[in-house]
Amino acid sequence: MNIKITLPDGSIREFSNGVTGAEIARSISEGLARNALAIEVNEEIWDLSRPITSDSKVRILTWNDAGGKKAFWHSSAHLMAEALEALYPGVKFGIGPPIENGFYYDVDLGGRPFGEDDLIAVEKKMAELARKESRFIRSEVSKKDALEYFEKKDDPYKIELIQELADGSITFYQQGNFTDLCKGPHIPHTGFIKAIKLLNVAGAYWRGNEKNKMLTRIYGITFPKQKDLDDYLLLLEEAKKRDHRKIGKELELFTFSERVGMGLPLWLPKGTILRERLEQFMRRAQVKAGYDPVVTPHIGSKMLYVTSGHYQKYGKDSFMPIRTPDENEEFLLKPMNCPHHCEIYSSKPRSYRDLPVRLAEFGTVYRYEQSGELHGLTRVRGFTQDDAHIFCRPDQVKEEFIKVIDLVLFVFKSLGFDQYTAQISLRDPNDKSKYIGEDELWERAEREIQEAADERGLKTVAVKGEAAFYGPKLDFMVKDALGRSWQLGTIQVDYQLPQRFGLEYVGADNQRHRPVMIHRAPFGSLERFVAVLIEHCAGNFPLWLAPEQVAVLPISERFNAYGNSVMDKLKSLDIRGFIDDRDEKIGRKIRDAEVRKIPYMLIVGEREAMEGKVAVRKHGAGDQGSVLLDEFIRKFQEEAAVPGEG
RNA sequence: GCCGUUGUAGCUCAGUGGUAGAGCACUUCCUUGGUAAGGAAGAGGUCGUGAGUUCAAUUCUCAUCAACGGCUCCA
Numbered sequence: 236m237n238i239k240i241t242l243p244d245g246s247i248r249e250f251s252n253g254v255t256g257a258e259i260a261r262s263i264s265e266g267l268a269r270n271a272l273a274i275e276v277n278e279e280i281w282d283l284s285r286p287i288t289s290d291s292k293v294r295i296l297t298w299n300d301a302g303g304k305k306a307f308w309h310s311s312a313h314l315m316a317e318a319l320e321a322l323y324p325g326v327k328f329g330i331g332p333p334i335e336n337g338f339y340y341d342v343d344l345g346g347r348p349f350g351e352d353d354l355i356a357v358e359k360k361m362a363e364l365a366r367k368e369s370r371f372i373r374s375e376v377s378k379k380d381a382l383e384y385f386e387k388k389d390d391p392y393k394i395e396l397i398q399e400l401a402d403g404s405i406t407f408y409q410q411g412n413f414t415d416l417c418k419g420p421h422i423p424h425t426g427f428i429k430a431i432k433l434l435n436v437a438g439a440y441w442r443g444n445e446k447n448k449m450l451t452r453i454y455g456i457t458f459p460k461q462k463d464l465d466d467y468l469l470l471l472e473e474a475k476k477r478d479h480r481k482i483g484k485e486l487e488l489f490t491f492s493e494r495v496g497m498g499l500p501l502w503l504p505k506g507t508i509l510r511e512r513l514e515q516f517m518r519r520a521q522v523k524a525g526y527d528p529v530v531t532p533h534i535g536s537k538m539l540y541v542t543s544g545h546y547q548k549y550g551k552d553s554f555m556p557i558r559t560p561d562e563n564e565e566f567l568l569k570p571m572n573c574p575h576h577c578e579i580y581s582s583k584p585r586s587y588r589d590l591p592v593r594l595a596e597f598g599t600v601y602r603y604e605q606s607g608e609l610h611g612l613t614r615v616r617g618f619t620q621d622d623a624h625i626f627c628r629p630d631q632v633k634e635e636f637i638k639v640i641d642l643v644l645f646v647f648k649s650l651g652f653d654q655y656t657a658q659i660s661l662r663d664p665n666d667k668s669k670y671i672g673e674d675e676l677w678e679r680a681e682r683e684i685q686e687a688a689d690e691r692g693l694k695t696v697a698v699k700g701e702a703a704f705y706g707p708k709l710d711f712m713v714k715d716a717l718g719r720s721w722q723l724g725t726i727q728v729d730y731q732l733p734q735r736f737g738l739e740y741v742g743a744d745n746q747r748h749r750p751v752m753i754h755r756a757p758f759g760s761l762e763r764f765v766a767v768l769i770e771h772c773a774g775n776f777p778l779w780l781a782p783e784q785v786a787v788l789p790i791s792e793r794f795n796a797y798g799n800s801v802m803d804k805l806k807s808l809d810i811r812g813f814i815d816d817r818d819e820k821i822g823r824k825i826r827d828a829e830v831r832k833i834p835y836m837l838i839v840g841e842r843e844a845m846e847g848k849v850a851v852r853k854h855g856a857g858d859q860g861s862v863l864l865d866e867f868i869r870k871f872q873e874e875a876a877v878p879g880e881g
Numbered sequence: 882g883c884c885g886u887u888g889u890a891g892c893u894c895a896g897u898g899g900u901a902g903a904g905c906a907c908u909u910c911c912u913u914g915g916u917a918a919g920g921a922a923g924a925g926g927u928c929g930u931g932a933g934u935u936c937a938a939u940u941c942u943c944a945u946c947a948a949c950g951g952c953u954c955c956a
Contacts, residue, residue: 436885436950436951437951437952438950445883451885452952553956607951608882788916820913820919822917826917826918827917841915857917
């Protein structure tokens with residue numbers, strides 16, 4: 236009896252019942268058969284060797300498919316486990332999944348320390364075992380047999396896992412001398428794994444629970460070709476070079492001080508210029524988009540947060556309240572700006588004609604983050620949000636969403652983030668009790684967010700159950716120059732705060748209505764955004780953002796006077812820069828300016844001084860020849876224009 | 882918060898149970914040099930902080946703080 240197999244191109248082929256993925260691949264082409272790692276069967280990923288017994292829609296997966304990589308790395312985790320077992324008999328295994336880049340395995344080495352040398356030894360063993368081309372053999376086992384196997388092996392972690400599985404759904408995979416509880420899928424054999432690198436070791440609690448025993452987590456990555464591994468290691472190196480903490484130090488953008496406190500960034504003069512340029516850019520874009528800037532204090536009465544509900548939910552995780560000496564009133568450092576903005580909204584009666592009201596503030600907020608989570612500028616305890624709250628009628632949500640999406644995309648485009656996606660976080664349809672706000676409002680908002688995103692051609696993934704309890708949201712992810720994803724801006728609908736603060740407007744029907752609130756922050760936080768921007772452009776900021784745009788470099792001290800006159804002229808036009816009038820040779824001055832990533836160097840000597848010219852050198856591009864100073868300024872100002880202006 | 886690693890000059894890093902060293906940066910002098918490091922001299926550190934062991938601690942032990950790699954968390 237034959238079965239019908241539908242291929243990705245829509246064509247349907249007949250195969251005999253029990254055909255395997257490997258056979259289907261071979262029927263398509265030898266090349267595909269050689270590169271095939273797994274097969275997607277009706278949206279499930281299977282081993283290539285598993286018989287298909289009913290009409291199915293399939294897709295052969297190779298290294299170029301996410302599913303193929305996943306199987307590859309999952310198999311690599313098993314290979315690592317096999318090597319570990321060979322080298323350290325008695326080792327016990329937790330879980331070993333594939334991750335975004337590679338895989339890990341949590342193991343219990345019985346208290347034995349595990350260091351660099353061990354990583355290399357395991358790597359070697361893995362390579363040796365990979366060459367054996369051991370097949371990954373799937374077998375279905377009964378719960379009883381499964382438990383028996385791991386009891387004999389004395390592996391408490393696997394036993395715990397099996398106990399939670401239903402009988403009849405348990406599968407083992409075996410390759411070489413190693414057998415593991417695993418639902419698969421796996422690549423055909425270990426020989427595909429040609430390049431192996433174990434990256435690092437870290438502690439991780441069994442099942443992520445700190446009450447449990449800490450296991451040793453070994454991270455690794457593998458590739459089908461050595462070249463791929465080399466490229467990946469280069470990428471890691473490049474990422475290290477671009478680390479915003481390193482560049483931030485080198486370019487004197489920001490610093491931290493133990494005396495000030497951890498997670499509290501100090502913006503140095505050059506970093507402040509960068510930050511203020513971004514602020515100004517956003518301020519102007521927001522004025523154009525109909526926002527009203529507001530300013531609110533850094534602290535607020537504890538009652539404000541009791542009203543907002545944040546105190547109840549986060550009070551124990553925030554900085555302790557500040558008490559006044561006389562009345563013993565309590566104040567909190569503000570962890571967000573919305574409650575203050577709600578009070579601004581309710582400072583006077585609002586008519587439906589006034590809506591939407593859009594209140595924007597670069598609000599600095601303070602949140603107590605766990606000490607282990609602090610990281611450069613991306614995770615800090617005090618940061619400034621490019622925050623705004625839109626108070627609108629329910630019928631305006633979609634339109635406002637579209638406007639915010641436009642603003643966010645404008646920001647991304649202006650800063651060179653060409654690749655982005657968005658995640659729509661929706662309610663968990665199985666448990667609506669977790670959320671506040673009326674059903675119809677939710678349904679409408681969720682639908683309208685999707686529509687708004689679609690209308691703007693935004694690539695979105697909708698994830699159910701990820702919404703905040705107070706409303707659905709849209710989060711933006713950008714890909715940086717190295718292909719890494721970062722979560723930046725966010726737009727959130729909120730039904731809760733308007734209710735808690737009793738916000739109202741008078742409708743056309745002369746009745747009181749509750750506005751909907753939209754929280755949004757295109758940058759997210761300036762700190763985090765600057766960090767991402769630094770890593771994206773490797774510290775080579777676009778001209779309009781560069782803290783130092785121009786360096787004037789006199790050939791010798793004899794031309795310092797002319798250099799100064801050039802500098803004065805530039806400064807009078809708000810062009811940022813400095814003159815390097817040190818007693819150094821020109822080669823040295825150029826090198827120093829290049830290292831500092833100054834976009835333009837203006838070299839001035841006898842020839843330039845005579846003719847009122849400057850010799851232009853562009854960072855990273857070299858000598859551009861001499862032009863009249865005015866000519867340079869004209870071109871410079873064109874290039875340095877702030878996006879969205881002029 | 883938890884586990885692990887680290888902490889020496891402004892930066893990057895050597896080093897030692899007998900109170901410290903390099904390169905770059907800095908200061909001064911020589912040099913006035915045309916597109917990525919000219920030469921010389923000098924200055925600079927209670928070796929993260931506190932305690933303990935020792936005749937003697939930057940070095941060994943413990944505690945503490947911070948950074949880093951993870952885990953957990955994230956309004």
